[in-house]
Amino acid sequence: MIKHLKSAADLDAATATLILDTAGEMAALAGREVKKLPTLRGRTVVNLFYEDSTRTRISFEAAAKRLSADVINFSAKGSSVSKGESLKDTALTLQAMGADAVVIRHPASGAPHRLASWVDGSVINAGDGTHEHPTQALLDAYTMRSRLGKIEGLKVAIVGDVLHSRVARSNVLLLTTLGAHVTVVGPPTLIPLDVAAALAPGIKVTYDLDSVLADSDVVMMLRVQTERMQDSYFPSAREYSRRYGLDAPRMRKLPEHAIVMHPGPMNRGMEIAPEVADSSRSTIVEQVANGVSARMAVLYLLLGGKA
Ligand code: ASP
Numbered sequence: 001m002i003k004h005l006k007s008a009a010d011l012d013a014a015t016a017t018l019i020l021d022t023a024g025e026m027a028a029l030a031g032r033e034v035k036k037l038p039t040l041r042g043r044t045v046v047n048l049f050y051e052d053s054t055r056t057r058i059s060f061e062a063a064a065k066r067l068s069a070d071v072i073n074f075s076a077k078g079s080s081v082s083k084g085e086s087l088k089d090t091a092l093t094l095q096a097m098g099a100d101a102v103v104i105r106h107p108a109s110g111a112p113h114r115l116a117s118w119v120d121g122s123v124i125n126a127g128d129g130t131h132e133h134p135t136q137a138l139l140d141a142y143t144m145r146s147r148l149g150k151i152e153g154l155k156v157a158i159v160g161d162v163l164h165s166r167v168a169r170s171n172v173l174l175l176t177t178l179g180a181h182v183t184v185v186g187p188p189t190l191i192p193l194d195v196a197a198a199l200a201p202g203i204k205v206t207y208d209l210d211s212v213l214a215d216s217d218v219v220m221m222l223r224v225q226t227e228r229m230q231d232s233y234f235p236s237a238r239e240y241s242r243r244y245g246l247d248a249p250r251m252r253k254l255p256e257h258a259i260v261m262h263p264g265p266m267n268r269g270m271e272i273a274p275e276v277a278d279s280s281r282s283t284i285v286e287q288v289a290n291g292v293s294a295r296m297a298v299l300y301l302l303l304g305g306k307a
Pocket of ligand 1: 264
């Protein structure tokens with residue numbers, strides 16, 4: 001088993017499948033009255049969050065607690081980081097406290113790689129800048145597999161702000177490793193050709209959402225990340241929504257079995273219409289629930305558990 005999970009590219013098909021299978025075992029626990037396993041008793045998991053998060057932070061905390069680990073939640077606000085302490089000094093503090101795993105979210109792409117060179121424990125990337133978010137890709141793959149029965153051969157359209165999306169990058173890497181066919185869709189300004197080419201060999205690019213809907217098993221909508229935009233990438237929110245928003249008429253073009261995903265947080269009414277987000281095709285709430293199982297599997301396996 002790998003020691004760190006910094007990128008979805010760290011996972012070959014066998015390792016990714018083992019994590020998804022283990023997540024299935026973990027999900028079975030959620031239906032029990034006592035949801036805890038003693039597996040990580042005595043181990044310490046630190047959640048090191050330098051960027052805002054709702055789902056991911058709570059999800060990692062729930063996952064570590066269900067495995068009986070001691071959990072330390074560190075957020076940059078209110079810590080010595082606001083006094084200018086560097087990531088390295090914070091890392092050395094965690095090292096001195098004996099962290100067995102550090103879950104890090106950071107605005108700088110590559111921060112988990114640096115951290116892994118300073119601490120002895122496992123490092124898990126919970127989102128670094130516009131780079132990667134591998135556990136999101138795992139929970140998304142788990143959701144696809146549980147809804148559609150497989151990943152290999154699925155046609156997955158990833159739609160929207162690909163340029164700024166670590167979710168897109170990790171999903172492209174993991175899904176292609178697992179044999180899905182990925183098409184990225186969005187305005188040309190948000191999918192520059194070099195970005196698309198660098199994502200993974202063989203992925204398709206289109207700027208026309210309507211052309212892919214009838215042939216997609218999965219449509220994954222991405223949040224428009226205005227907080228990361230220094231330029232204007234499209235004329236107006238209304239224009240973006242008209243061309244790239246998933247509304248009810250577009251949803252009707254999907255095959256009967258197709259599902260709609262979104263990692264959250266959503267801009268309702270922009271990339272996704274409320275009636276789509278709340279429809280029975282939407283897996284958005286399921287993705288959140290599956291996130292806990294997927295992260296339990298990652299913590300369990302990285303910290304030495306067996307399948
Ligand atoms: N929650 C995801 C992330 O942290 C997606 C998003 O923010 O749009 O990358």
